Amino acid sequence: MHESLIKHINNYTSIPLRESEVELIKNTFAPKKIKKKQYLLQEGQVCKYSAFVVKGAMRQYNVDDKGVEHIVRLSIENWWAADRESFVMLTPSVYNIDAWEDTEMLLITKPDSLALLNQIPVLIEWVRKLDEHHAFAAQKRLSASISFSAEKRYSDFATTYPEFLQRFPQHMIASYLGITKESLSRIRHQAAKK
Structure with a gap:
């Protein structure tokens, strides 16, 4: 189960992990x-674990006063699932994280993650690169949500994450994109005509 995590780490570091570090x-x-x-996490709980998804699919979302779900993150294999703010700050989460498919994951606590960074210096490079990728993706998503039409948001999503279209239902993708499922249905119908 750990092999995919080791491969993931080695993909982001300039020096491969030594056998003692792998152990x-x-x-x-x-x-x-x-x-x-x-659930991995429910609203109001402190996020005690960061989860590396080995197999399966997860979603992170909150529910507004009207009972509408707003998905902020979708995760599949080789992605991470956690409320980063709650995990780092040890504050109650405003999100729920649950499995959309039966899911296998590897969990780490904040104290254990800090200990690993002290014991395996190359992991600092890995964390830095993951943080950079996360920041770039968040900036791109924010820009798209305030600047792009619904059609363009869907087109970019489909191009960037085509595997998500196969793994998550239309209503979840619509929620992630910040549009109604009816709008997404119309957009997909028009795209299919082209």
């Missing part, structure tokens, strides 16, 4: 399986 990582990340619709 330390394997001993630190705890495997966990959850069923579809089971």
Whole structure:
């Protein structure tokens, strides 16, 4: 189960992990399986774990006063699932994170992640690159949400994350894009005609 995490780390570092470092990582990340619709995190809880998705699909969302879900993150294999603010600041989360498919993941706590960074210096490079990618993606998504038409947002999403279209239902993709499922249906119908 840990092999995909090791490969993921090595893809982001200039120096491959040594065998002793691989063993330390394997001993630190705890495997966990959850069923579809089971929660990793519920609103009001402190996010105690950052989860590396080995197999499956997850969503991070909040629910407004009218009961409408607003999806802020979708995660599949080799993606991370966590409320970063709650995880780092140890504050109650405003999000829910649940499995959309039966999911296998590797969990790490904040204290364990800090200990690993001290014990395996190359992981600092890995975390820095992950943070850069996260910041770039967040900036791109914010820019798209305030500047692009719904059609352009969907087109960019479909181009950037084509595998998500196969893994998540239309209403979740619409929520992630900040549009109604009816609008998404219309956009997809028009795109299919082209």
